[in-house]
Amino acid sequence: xxxxxxxxxxxxxxxxxxxxxxxxxxxxxxxxxxxxxxxxxxxxxxxxxxxxxxxxxxxxxxxxxxxxxxxxxxxxxxxxxxxxxxxxxxxxxxxxxxxxxxxxxxxxxxxxxxxxxxxxxxxxxxxxxxxxxxxxxxxxxxxxxxxxxxxxxxxxxxxxxxxxxxxxxxxxxxxxxxxxxxxxxxxxxxxxxxxxxxxxxxxxxxxxxxxxxxxxxxxxxxxxxxxxxxxxxxxxxxxxxxxxxxxxxxxxxxxxxxxxxxxxxxxxxxxxxxxxxxxxxxxxxxxxxxxxxxxxxxxxxxxxxxxxxxxxxx
Numbered sequence: 001x002x003x004x005x006x007x008x009x010x011x012x013x014x015x016x017x018x019x020x021x022x023x024x025x026x027x028x029x030x031x032x033x034x035x036x037x038x039x040x041x042x043x044x045x046x047x048x049x050x051x052x053x054x055x056x057x058x059x060x061x062x063x064x065x066x067x068x069x070x071x072x073x074x075x076x077x078x079x080x081x082x083x084x085x086x087x088x089x090x091x092x093x094x095x096x097x098x099x100x101x102x103x104x105x106x107x108x109x110x111x112x113x114x115x116x117x118x119x120x121x122x123x124x125x126x127x128x129x130x131x132x133x134x135x136x137x138x139x140x141x142x143x144x145x146x147x148x149x150x151x152x153x154x155x156x157x158x159x160x161x162x163x164x165x166x167x168x169x170x171x172x173x174x175x176x177x178x179x180x181x182x183x184x185x186x187x188x189x190x191x192x193x194x195x196x197x198x199x200x201x202x203x204x205x206x207x208x209x210x211x212x213x214x215x216x217x218x219x220x221x222x223x224x225x226x227x228x229x230x231x232x233x234x235x236x237x238x239x240x241x242x243x244x245x246x247x248x249x250x251x252x253x254x255x256x257x258x259x260x261x262x263x264x265x266x267x268x269x270x271x272x273x274x275x276x277x278x279x280x281x282x283x284x285x286x287x288x289x290x291x292x293x294x295x296x297x298x299x300x301x302x303x304x305x306x307x308x309x310x311x312x313x314x
Contacts, residue, residue: 048060048061048064048288049285049286049287049288049289050284050285050287050288051287051288052280052287052288052291054095054096054288054291054292054295057288058092058095058096061088061092061096062092064088065085065088065089065092068081068084068085068088069085072085072129076132077136079133079136079137079163082129082130082132082133082136082163083129083130083133083162083163083166085125085126085129086126086127086129086130086133086163086166086167086170087126087162087166088126089122089123089125089126089129089170090122090123090126090166090169090170090173092122093118093119093122093123093126093170093173094119094173095292097115097118097119097122098115098116098119098173098177099292099295099296099299100115101113101115101116101119101177102299103299116177116178117177119173119177120174120177120178120181123170123171123173123174123177124170124171124174126166126170127167127170127171127174130163130164130166130167130170131145131167133163133167134156134160134163134164134167137159137160137163138155138156138160141155145190145193145194146190149189149190149192149193149194150193152193153193153194153196153197154197156197156198156201157201158201158202160201161198161201161202161205162205162206164194164195164197164198164201165194165195165198165205165206165209165210165213167194168191168194168195168198168213169195169213171187171190171191171194172188172191172195172213172217175187175188175191188220188222189222191217192221192222192223195210195213195214195217198210199211199214203238204242207242207243207244207247208238208239208240208241208242208243208247208250209239211235211236211238211239211242211250212235212239212243212247212249212250212253214231214232214235215232215235215236215239215250215253215254215257215258216232216253216256216257218231218232218235219232219257219258219261229258229261229262232254232257232258233254233258236250236253236254236258245278246278246279246282246283246286246290247278247286247289247290247293248275248276248278248289248290248293248294248297249289249290249293251271251272251274251275251293251297252271252272252275252293252296252297252300254271255267255268255271255272255275255297255300256300259271260307260308263308263309263310265304265308265310268300268304268307268308269301269304272297272300272301275293275294275297276294276297276298278290278294280294
């Protein structure tokens, strides 16, 4: 077979072209692999959600979250990973950092304060991932939100509700554990703009998650129509309806937000007893959340005397 010799002037650009093709193909393959793994990891939340061992999940979640962050370094606009990171950091901070801090406070105030500060940092990390996800779909959204929140959220669509919800919830949670931070408190109008737009677009999102959040939030809302407690109770009724009465969260939220405020011990105990009576196996996809909220219910009941000036004896 005759060998074909190409002139040197021809081979140089050919080699350069082949080199570029190899490099870019390699990058494409790597990005494809990262995105596939990212898709799988972003969908792994259901595995954790149905687990019956909160302590096991507590130990496992940090590795999962750090892996998400590593993948986001390679694929920074992966919307599924941004959503998973936002929701994951928020839930981990609430279930395993903030609650632990509150339970520890009566024994070690300094340690509890350090844990609250850690929770705040985790919540803000979650918020940032949520806003990055919204920014991916709507370039310039974050800056617009900071300058004109009500105008910015008008561009959000129903598909943006999950990211808007977790951005708002994590942001509000950061404020709740950082009450001495005036800069964060000043961000509350942005939180309200996000959550109100999410409710406008899909009020039934995630079986009433928005309404469940608003049970507590309405009591601290800066501007609202009518009585704040009435609004909280309306959200409670809708959250229970959308969750089919199988979620402990709304019951615990109303008890600790409204019953304690009103010093209504009878309602407080009734709501928490209802939360504890929920069969966590009836809805496996809500098992972990219900177990965590039932733990919260037991802790609240154990501290009834600390929460109420007068405790009614049975």
